[in-house]
Amino acid sequence: MSVFTKVSHAELEAFLRHYDLGTLIGYTGIGEGIENTNYFVDTSHGRWVLTLFERLNYDDLPFFLGLMEHLARHGYASALPVADNDGRTLSSLNGKPAALVARLTGQSVLFPTxxxxxxxxxxxxxxxxxxxxxxxxxxxxxxxxxxxxxxxxxxxxxxxxxxxxxxxxxxxxxxxxxxxxxxxxxxxxxxxxxxxxxxxxxxxxxxxxxxxxxxxxxxxxxxxxxxxxxxxxxxxxxxxxxxxxxxxxxxxxxxxxxxxxxxxxxxxxxxxxxxxxxxxxxxxxxxxxxxxxxxxxxxxxxxxxxxxxxxx
Missing domain, CATH: 3.90.1200.10 (Aminoglycoside phosphotransferase (APH), C-terminal lobe)
Incomplete structure (x- = not known):
């Protein structure tokens, strides 16, 4: 998770108009990882993670998003992808494939028990x-x-x-x-x-x-x-x-x-x-x-x- 593609406040507001997630409160880039651009996004309806895919293309992504949905629907602790107003979990932002998922609670650990x-x-x-x-x-x-x-x-x-x-x-x-x-x-x-x-x-x-x-x-x-x-x-x-x-x-x-x-x-x-x-x-x-x-x-x-x- 890194930030390769910048997203402005206005661009993110326009993107979110395609979702029923309320109004944008704030967002911040996620610096960890090495593959995709990721942001934490807070709206009046909840907390989300926005991913812009830097290497994967549109044809690849239904597999991953479908897998996450499959797991979440079976009670597994996987983030559920968010559908837009047209029922699609895969969208685009600044020329990149993009998806929103629900942000899960908890933190990662560095020294596990x-x-x-x-x-x-x-x-x-x-x-x-x-x-x-x-x-x-x-x-x-x-x-x-x-x-x-x-x-x-x-x-x-x-x-x-x-x-x-x-x-x-x-x-x-x-x-x-x-x-x-x-x-x-x-x-x-x-x-x-x-x-x-x-x-x-x-x-x-x-x-x-x-x-x-x-x-x-x-x-x-x-x-x-x-x-x-x-x-x-x-x-x-x-x-x-x-x-x-x-x-x-x-x-x-x-x-x-x-x-x-x-x-x-x-x-x-x-x-x-x-x-x-x-x-x-x-x-x-x-x-x-x-x-x-x-x-x-x-x-x-x-x-x-x-x-x-x-x-x-």
């Missing part, structure tokens, strides 16, 4: 069960082919130690067949800043704009790497055990997933190391743009390459 890690494991397991009935499909834009192509693009641009790591991991990942593992619609970006809590009660899962069809185990690995990693790249064993136990209670992994688990953890770490290193190497312009340091994910990747995976 055991109970919060367990809540996230449960939420991910429930997500994987609920998305089984969602009919939309979308390929993973940061999947196997993206990782291969991005790694090869970075090789001539990065220092020698990074080149060695990327080349070796590309060779190792060629042995992994994610398509052979159980598949479904996944969040693919369930980081701490995409989950909201009030105390230790999970109140919201947000930012589904990387959601896609891929291996369910990959989603679990992405989540575990962010929620349970220490500053040195190692995993907090108690946090990992809490998250995995809660997930297993919803969806027990099968034998093939258990065998693939160590390499899937590496694939998930590699994906975010590559994306952050790419953004570091080829920065984008914009106001309040937040470029994340690739170093934490280099350390997580190195840990998974040298240490045993937590029991799945």
């Amino acid at each position: 055991l109970a919060q890690c367990a809540a996230v494991g449960h939420a991910l397991g429930e997500l994987h069960k609920l998305t089984a009935s969602y009919s939309g499909t979308c390929g993973n834009s940061r999947g196997v082919e993206w990782r291969r192509a991005t790694g090869e693009t970075l090789l001539p641009k990065v220092p020698e130690d990074a080149r060695t790591l990327i080349a070796d991991e590309l060779a190792a990942q060629a042995r992994l067949d994610l398509a052979a593992l159980p598949q479904g619609v996944i969040h693919a970006d369930l980081f701490k800043d995409n989950v909201l809590f009030v105390d230790e009660r999970l109140t919201g899962v947000i930012d589904f704009y990387y959601a896609c069809n891929d291996a369910l185990l990959y989603d679990l690995a992405v989540t575990l790497n962010d929620w349970c990693a220490e500053a040195d790249g190692s995993l907090n064993k108690a946090h990992a055990a809490a998250l995995l136990s809660a997930y297993r209670a919803c969806r027990p992994p099968n034998a093939a997933e258990k065998a693939a688990w160590p390499l899937v953890l590496r694939a998930a770490a590699f994906r975010f190391y590559l994306s952050r290193l790419y953004d570091w190497t080829f920065p984008r312009e914009g106001d309040l743009v937040h470029i994340k340091d690739p170093e934490p994910y280099r350390r997580i990747l190195v840990h998974h390459r040298t240490q045993a995976a937590p029991a799945l």
